[in-house]
Amino acid sequence: MTGANGSGKSSLLRLAAGLMRPAAGGFLWDGQPVAREAEAHRRRLVYLGHADALKAGLTVRENLRFWADLAGLAKAAAASRVEAALAANELQGLADLPARFLSAGQRRRLTLSRLLLQTAGTAPLWLLDEPTNALDAQAQQRLLGQLRDHLDAGGVIVTASHEHLEDLPGRRLAVDDFEPAPFDEAMLLAPHDALGEVA
Amino acid sequence: MSAAFALLRRDLRLSLRQGLDVALVVLFFLAAGILFPFAVGPAPNLLAAIASGVVMVMAALAALLSLDRLYLPDFEDGSLDGLLLSPLPLEVIALVKALAHWLTTGLPLLVAAPALGLILNLPPVAYLPMLTALLLATPMLSLLGGLGAALTLGSRRGGVLITLIILPLYVPVLIFAMAVIDAARLGLGSAAGFLILLAAMLLASLALTPWATAAALRQAA
Numbered sequence: 001m002t003g004a005n006g007s008g009k010s011s012l013l014r015l016a017a018g019l020m021r022p023a024a025g026g027f028l029w030d031g032q033p034v035a036r037e038a039e040a041h042r043r044r045l046v047y048l049g050h051a052d053a054l055k056a057g058l059t060v061r062e063n064l065r066f067w068a069d070l071a072g073l074a075k076a077a078a079a080s081r082v083e084a085a086l087a088a089n090e091l092q093g094l095a096d097l098p099a100r101f102l103s104a105g106q107r108r109r110l111t112l113s114r115l116l117l118q119t120a121g122t123a124p125l126w127l128l129d130e131p132t133n134a135l136d137a138q139a140q141q142r143l144l145g146q147l148r149d150h151l152d153a154g155g156v157i158v159t160a161s162h163e164h165l166e167d168l169p170g171r172r173l174a175v176d177d178f179e180p181a182p183f184d185e186a187m188l189l190a191p192h193d194a195l196g197e198v199a
Numbered sequence: 200m201s202a203a204f205a206l207l208r209r210d211l212r213l214s215l216r217q218g219l220d221v222a223l224v225v226l227f228f229l230a231a232g233i234l235f236p237f238a239v240g241p242a243p244n245l246l247a248a249i250a251s252g253v254v255m256v257m258a259a260l261a262a263l264l265s266l267d268r269l270y271l272p273d274f275e276d277g278s279l280d281g282l283l284l285s286p287l288p289l290e291v292i293a294l295v296k297a298l299a300h301w302l303t304t305g306l307p308l309l310v311a312a313p314a315l316g317l318i319l320n321l322p323p324v325a326y327l328p329m330l331t332a333l334l335l336a337t338p339m340l341s342l343l344g345g346l347g348a349a350l351t352l353g354s355r356r357g358g359v360l361i362t363l364i365i366l367p368l369y370v371p372v373l374i375f376a377m378a379v380i381d382a383a384r385l386g387l388g389s390a391a392g393f394l395i396l397l398a399a400m401l402l403a404s405l406a407l408t409p410w411a412t413a414a415a416l417r418q419a420a
Contacts, residue, residue: 019280019420042284051277057216058209069205070285 001160003175009160010050012175013127016158017047029125043072045125046118050133052111056100060091060110063099068117078117085116089142104134112143120153128159140164202287203295210299220268224304225311228261232315243320250319251329251380257315258308258333259369262340265304266361269296269348274419279352283420293412294405297338297345305337321384328383328390332376335397342408343368349415371400 001009014020016027018034018041027034034041054063064085068078086092089109094102102110108131115126126147132140147157147168159165160175214220235253239245273279282292312333316326347365351357375397382390 014280014420017280017284019283039286043286045284047280047284049277049280051275051280053277053281055209055213055272055276055278057213062209062212066205066209067281070202070281070287072202072286075201 001158001173001175003160007175009175010129013047013129013158013160014049017045017127018042019047044123045127046115046123047127048111048114048131049129052107054099054102054107054110057098059096059098060102061086061095063110064113064117067114071117071123073117081117085113088116088146089113089139105136105139108134109139112146115146115150120150120155124155126150126155126157126159128157128161130160132161132164144168202285203291206282206287206292206295207299210296211302214268214299214303220265221303221307224261224265225307227264228257228308228311229315229318231260232257233318235319246320247322247384250316250321251325251384252377253319254312254315254321254329255332255336255373255376255380258305258312258337259340259366259373261308262300262304262337262344263362263365265300266344266348266365267358269300269345270352270416270419271348271357274352279416280420283416289413289416290409293345293349293409293416297341297408297412300345301338301341305333305341308337309333324386325380325384328380331394332379332397335394335401336372336376339372339401339404340369342404343372346408346412346415349412349419352416352419372397375400 001012003009011020015022018038021035029041029044055066058066061082064082065078068082073081083092086095089112091106091109091113094106099107099110112131115128131143135143144165144167147159147165150157151169157168157170232253235249236246239249270279273282283289285292309330312329313326316329321329344361344365347361347368350364351360354360375393378393379390379397382388382393
């Protein structure tokens with residue numbers, strides 16, 4: 001999604017996550033209204049807003065482990081997934097450092113590591129609000145690779161971004177010109193559909 | 200279950216690492232209570248008469264002071280979105296948050312209460328009833344306080360607003376807790392009836408406040 005500041009990209013993402021309820025209309029997943037299966041919808045999505053949702057008093061590893069445990073991962077799976085995610089974002093060296101000592105870019109990398117805690121099979125829908133903020137060129141490339149891997153694995157990504165993500169396949173939605181459609185034609189969030197078309 | 204435990208562990212860890220939070224609540228409780236002998240005079244009988252009331256009111260105010268760290272940090276740093284979207288039911292989250300709050304405020308107050316009782320010349324027979332009443336009352340302070348904290352998320356002057364919303368709800372808790380202590384202090388016979396009422400109120404808040412808190416949190420998102 002592209003659009004000027006304040007055009008409603010973040011609100012649309014929050015609506016899609018189910019954090020806000022739409023005044024009219026709704027979202028479909030595989031043809032089913034997500035409002036009717038709110039819990040299943042929560043399980044299949046990872047939403048990362050612009051706040052980093054990190055606790056300064058916890059270490060890098062503890063922060064990530066908390067989100068893994070909260071997602072309901074089994075103990076052994078949570079531990080190995082956390083280490084793999086830290087490695088993928090080059091945060092192992094910082095793993096035992098309290099998050100308060102991280103730079104803005106490192107904080108962002110830690111937050112983005114939450115994407116790697118689950119597989120495209122269990123949590124296929126990624127809702128990302130300006131994911132490249134504060135990332136350096138190298139980290140942006142790494143993120144782009146992870147986004148591609150997720151798409152290749154059959155996942156769906158909805159992202160609000162100004163830049164850096166043009167190379168990804170998918171549809172462009174300019175939120176500025178977005179006219180809310182009636183419910184039955186509402187934005188379709190279906191895995192097979194979202195990947196197929198390139199605008 | 201393990202997700203709920205992870206949340207409890209995180210909240211406790213954060214509170215204990217910023218150990219000052221817990222210490223400040225206890226210090227406020229003691230320091231504010233110690234003001235009373237200076238204000239009303241050191242007459243032992245007068246102090247003995249008001250001691251249990253002072254302990255209860257100071258416990259309520261100390262709990263109130265710490266309510267803004269219940270949901271506000273999660274709200275401000277974006278963690279609340281993650282909690283709302285977790286597979287864990289929001290009612291369980293509200294319950295776990297209240298439990299974490301009680302473990303880091305109610306429980307330390309329970310430990311500190313005899314010290315304040317000593318300073319205020321509380322009669323020896325009243326200690327056990329006071330601790331029993333506090334044991335039943337302090338979880339209610341956390342449960343009702345959690346509701347107030349959730350309701351005031353995102354509002355300006357949230358701290359003042361919590362006070363106005365929550366203090367009236369604390370009144371019944373105080374009344375019955377005081378009845379338990381006074382029954383023992385004045386030798387009015389068994390306090391079992393009041394204890395059972397207090398326990399019933401605790402069970403009712405355990406059953407009802409998580410739902411109300413969850414609804415308030417959904418509105419805040």
